[in-house]
Amino acid sequence: MVVSLTWALLALPRLRKRLPKIYLIARSWWLMLAALCACYVIAKITDNSQPSQPPTYPYQWLLIAFFVLIGLRGSYEIKRLWCLRNKAVLIHKLQARGLQANTQPFSQTSPHSPQAYTRLNLLDLLFSFAFITLIVSLIALQQLIWQREQYGVLFFVLYASQFNDIAQYLCGRLLGHKLFKRGLASTISPNKSIEGALFGSMLAALLATLLGIWLTPFSWWICLLAAYGLAVSGIAGDLLESAFKRQHGVKDTGTMLAGHGGVLDRVDSLLIGVPLFTLFYWLLG
Template sequence: MASDIVFVIALMIIVSLAWSVLAVPRLRKRLPKIYLIARSWWLMLAALCTCYVIAKITNDTQGSHSQGYPYQWLLILFFILIGLRGSYEIKRLWCLRSKTVLIHKLQAQGLQPSTPLLAKTSLNSTQHYTRLNSLDLLLGIAFISLIISLIVLQQLTWQREQHGVLLFVLFASQFNDIAQYLCGRLLGRKLFKRGLAPTISPNKSIEGAIFGSLVAAILATVLGLWLTPFDWWVCLLAAYGLAVSGIFGDLLESAFKRQHGVKDTGTMLAGHGGVLDRIDSLLIGVPVFTLLYWLLG
């Protein structure tokens, strides 16, 4: 069995076990948010892994010398659906009435502080859309670039028979989210009193960014040696680059949300927020990696 399929199966087993443990009534009551995060993780991974495994199904196109992948369109469709949902979340914040509805929904779920003045202004305004500024355009361009890059990267890795590279890129960025959170909880404000970006994301610490990116890079390097044909130093460089760029992508999306006065871009993924909240760490690193992989691969 191919190493990437083994990784996908092992990952689903681990996440399923974690979700099952957290679903125990006593733990679910004590850690409700962690339970919701684990459930959302499971749903997203189940969709991604199912599409990935089906996309790997081959058929012989020219005897035994050439194989085609007739179902790889399913993985492309998955990325397109993420693009459509993320675009909807961005557009919803540009539309004043839609943003007000989202704010009320977040408030009803206890995810958004009460902002009656903002909601009242939005509902009574004769303007339907906010005036776009440079930050809105930057996030929109970054998101479109991400979706295009994911599709291009999938095509490149399938053509080069280096399928594990796609998984390496995706999970190197996701490892960084988890590592930053854990390192931030353990070490936050112990070495540096100032936060990483207090005006944009007050909860992010410098310790979490530094040590989280290092831990994520090491874990992703091990994964890269297993899934990719790259040398160890290439895996380490790529993993660290994806980790650091993930921080900037997260801050970009946080600045976008703060500008529009919302805590999350949606409620689709309980514990995470919207799709855009879940993939913000990919916004910068994946397009850059895809370009380098295309030029240098």
Template sequence: MSDTDDAADGGATPSTRAEARRVAQESSFQTHVRQARTDFEQHIEKARADFEQANERINERSGRNLLSAIAIGVLIGAAVLASLLFVKWLFLLFAIPAVLLGIYEFVRALQASGRRVDVVPHLIGGLLILLAAFFYGHWTHWVITYAVVAALIVIRLVAQMAARNGRRYGDVLADALVAGFVPLYVPLLASLALVLLRQEQGELWVLAMVAIAVAADTGAYAAGVAFGRHPMAPRISPKKTWEGFAGAALAAAVVAVLLGILMLHIPWWAALLFGVAILGSATIGDLGESMIKRDLGIKDMSSALPGHGGVLDRLDSILPSTVPALALYFLFFPMAV
């Protein structure tokens, strides 16, 4: 190398070397940043994959989408809680549309299975039963219920005679029985909650009934997913287990005693009996609807509520619980202090 080259190479060396070090440092920093970002993205992707796998296992075991079920459950629970605690008449704005949607789902499911059921008459009849339960006395409520059942059966028979399609006698009889069963199963049981709502502090008892039924369902779900091994009724609902029922019993008992003492102001043993009654009726209602759906050959009544199925799928444990809730109100309310 010549002296001229050395001079040229040595010229401006301080600034050149400083610039080179700065560029090298920036390059090293950017490399570290890129590596850190890559590592972070890999951790996030692994966590997301692990979460999705765990969620899929839970969904497969429980038969529902957990995240959607929680979100929908929180929204519904907030609406029920707000209506019952602040202005109990607002509960009608939630209860009546929910029951009518349940009737619609049930009728459509029956139609899909081959039954001849009339949608509009059932919706009108169900609305009459609900309004009678809240705005009129017990006798008017029962008279209207019987009248609606008889009218729906007659409407179905008259419609069949007008159709003249050669439908077999056994099918026509089954259609008539179904026409009478729907108003007894959905609007009548739901209307008992409105009868309870009319009573002194009835909104608190309705809230306690719903809370215990929801607690039992949540406890059964959590315990069934975590510990479920022994099927409770495999021919009716294969996913329900005795371990899940134990979780439901524990959750229902705890919530019932707490609400009974702190909100209803009844003795602890009365609150416990109230919880046991709601647990039994909720379990029967859940299994009963599972039996109906199995007979109809469907998994859910509809897909109106993501993660839950249909509206009636969420009312299945609450509907029969209205019977013991109303009866025990008249028995235990005088004990309230």
């Protein structure tokens, strides 16, 4: 409901014209959260065929399947960048939609060139490991949440990430380079400012804390610490994916989410935060 209201507000012509990127972020998050909510509703259907036994949930596997599908799609996007011919096809698609300049590396590579793979380096392996760890962590976190019947915890994690994306963009646009002349990581992501990261993470943590108090069994200060940790780690995950994309000369990792790239572009802020949160949630539970 929160994301739906935000998306509806941003869909107003005036706001959509002024904040097109925020509109696309809200829309892509709405699609993913709608799919996740649908899986949750179906997974909560109980089987009461044996009154003497506790109710069972025969469709709980849908939640695991949802994360596995994200993992398969993200793995395909990674593999596509490793394959030079498939990468050329992706770049031509991005250029055709005006999402990538023609001066990017590999932009003149023919999609009919012989099948060949780029040589993997440490960054490729690090990013791939981080993504696999994310998928495993999401499945483990969902199982822990289900066992403890604390269903709002996963949504709290996702909201903290979403608020961070939006708050960083807004704070960076309003305050960018007014306090610090240099960017956050100019060689990796020239558009990111220190002000956006600093004030955006604090704003995102406050907003996520308000929902966390309602969605989770945690006290307010634990929600605040968790939300701020997710925001800061979200910045690190975003920079990791930006470095991965820059190395391969692409603006986005896909075109599946109209206007906002592929699955990897949407889950980059979860790469580091979710595994760490899952670990602490398991240890402190």
